Amino acid sequence: HPMGPIADRPDQLTPAWLTDALRTAGHLQVDSRVATVDMQPIGTGQMCDSMRVRVAFDGETDLPDTFVAKFPSTDASSVAAGKLMRAYEKEVRFYQHLAHSLPVNSPAMYLADIDVDSGSFVLLLEDRSPAVQGDQIAGTTPEVARLAVAELVQLHAPRWGDDSLESFDWMARATRDQRDLLSSMLPTLWQEFLARYGGAVEAHLRRAGGFFVEHIANYLDADVIGTGITHSDYRLDNLLFAPGVFAGTTEGRPTVVDWQTVAYGCAPYDVSYFLGSSVEPPIRREIEWELLAEYHRGLVANGVQDYSQASLEADYRRGTWAGMLIGIVAAVMVERTERGDTMFLTMLDRHARHALDLDADETIR
Missing domain, CATH: 3.30.200.20 (Phosphorylase Kinase; domain 1)
Structure with missing residues (x-):
């Protein structure tokens, strides 16, 4: 060393x-x-x-x-x-x-x-202080969501479709064995999650989670159209903003932190995951298609070719399951805290609503 x-x-x-x-x-x-x-x-x-x-x-x-x-x-x-x-x-x-x-x-x-x-x-x-981290449990404003999605273009576009990234073994996509292991483990983790959180798990989350666990292999094997560097945990807790941004008094790009899940994968899953986890559903429903169109224009302006708005929408809908997967695994595997409990339940609740809102079951049937 x-x-x-x-x-x-x-x-x-x-x-x-x-x-x-x-x-x-x-x-x-x-x-x-x-x-x-x-x-x-x-x-x-x-x-x-x-x-x-x-x-x-x-x-x-x-x-x-x-x-x-x-x-x-x-x-x-x-x-x-x-x-x-x-x-x-x-x-x-x-x-x-x-x-x-x-x-x-x-x-x-x-x-x-x-x-x-x-x-x-x-x-x-x-140290980027006085920038402060967002609070995904509280959710956020359309303006902050717009800044967060715009920043993803700066992560995704430069190395879009660059398969050479797979030469970094720490970024490579999951192998067949790893996917099989995850598919076999997830039902057990889901049962543990239900046992742990019991009555706090609402009907729509039970429905979406149960469906996802049954179809996890299809999700892991899905044909991804748009590939790039993905953050894979892109939510408000991992973004730092100048304090005035939350109050709407200043503009400013987020600082993106916590790169422990960086991978080569389906880039728009980061967009689904952010809007699903960190924006309250009523606000998300109002802004998501507009922000997705802006994201697409950003990709094109930064040199991404042969990736249509329709392809993006397909990847985006399937990406609503990304948060379910991370949420279930993390909720059961990491150290349990009161804030963690609230966070995982809020996250999974929102991701379930997102998947149901977009009929995302059709993408992994």
């Missing part, structure tokens, strides 16, 4: 470790050093622990005095899930290999290192 041992816990991110790592990465001159480090927990992520890191330097430097650091979760089941789904590896590799070459607005990376075998990793990223 170029940076020596990985500081995979906050207490290991000492001035000495940071000085060495930042020098090795070429960010810090030999005659400058990190003098002090102070940390505050931030965010609600269940797979990782995130900290805002304040540093003081001795000597000259162009570096900022605050960063965001990400570490593996202290919860063993979350770490196991992270290794199984290659979540930590995906995020570190995204920052190492892709982020700098894509116009999508993501934080600058200062340090990124991982030991794939142990799951140890550390990320030191740009």
